[in-house]
Amino acid sequence: MxxxxxxxxxxxxxxxxxxxxxxxxxxxxxxxxxxxxxxxxxxxxxxxxxxxxxxxxxxxxxxxxxxxxxxxxxxxxxxxxxxxxxxxxxxxxxxxxxxxxxxxxxxxxxxxxxxxxxxxxQTSSQQRYAPTQTSAQQSYAPSKEQQIQQLQQRNLPYEQYQQEYRRIMGQ
The missing domain is CATH 3.30.110 (Translation Initiation Factor IF3)
Known part of the structure; x- marks a missing residue:
């Protein structure tokens, strides 16, 4: 109990x-x-x-x-x-x-x-968030990552941003 x-x-x-x-x-x-x-x-x-x-x-x-x-x-x-x-x-x-x-x-x-x-x-913060680059990439056309980063900094309207993004990605 x-x-x-x-x-x-x-x-x-x-x-x-x-x-x-x-x-x-x-x-x-x-x-x-x-x-x-x-x-x-x-x-x-x-x-x-x-x-x-x-x-x-x-x-x-x-x-x-x-x-x-x-x-x-x-x-x-x-x-x-x-x-x-x-x-x-x-x-x-x-x-x-x-x-x-x-x-x-x-x-x-x-x-x-x-x-x-x-x-x-402030370029130091941009460098902090930039992807790492090899010397071969710097001497030729920018990589996709670099192009996308530049695209993000351009402050474009949404439609234009999407068009540029598709162009970079080859779609």
Whole structure:
């Protein structure tokens, strides 16, 4: 009889301290910032996460905000303007006291066109992101990678960019 009581208490305690996490969304790109899509100077940064939460005392004392969670993740780099490959989760735990929160995780989208973030005037950052080149490639026509990099820096409208890209790739 004591074993059954102990098992029932153990199951009840386990159920009372467990929380619930639910995937809310998977997104290709997410941002709460204004983005200059014509910049053409984007790169993918490191994977970051951000969260926004509220306390629960018998009932939630507010509601967590997905925008705040995205902002906290994006603000981990001053040149970031958004996130790519984003996963948004909702987490909830409450047993008299607890919390409710949104967790956002994604790769930073870095805009090198922003002031102070390595735009055209700063050649060191362009060299950092340029593909490695051999002397044979330099003496002949530019490689596909070099042509694509130059194309990305030209700030073309989408249709024209696609035409040039297909020409470079030989399609």
């Amino acid at each position: 004591k074993a059954i009581r102990f098992t029932a208490i153990a199951i009840a305690m386990t159920a009372s301290i467990s929380g619930c996490t639910t995937r809310v969304a998977d997104m290709t790109i997410a941002s709460s910032k204004n983005i200059n899509l014509n910049s053409g100077q984007f790169s993918e940064g490191r994977r970051v996460s951000g969260s926004d939460s509220v306390a629960v005392v018998l009932f939630p004392l507010g509601y967590p905000n997905v925008k705040e969670a995205i902002d906290k993740a994006v603000e981990k780099d001053q040149c970031a303007v958004g996130l790519s490959d984003v996963v948004i989760d909702s987490e909830f735990f409450a047993f008299i006291f607890g919390y409710q929160q949104f967790n956002v995780e994604g790769n930073l989208i870095i805009d090198h066109g922003k002031p102070g973030c390595g735009g055209y005037a």
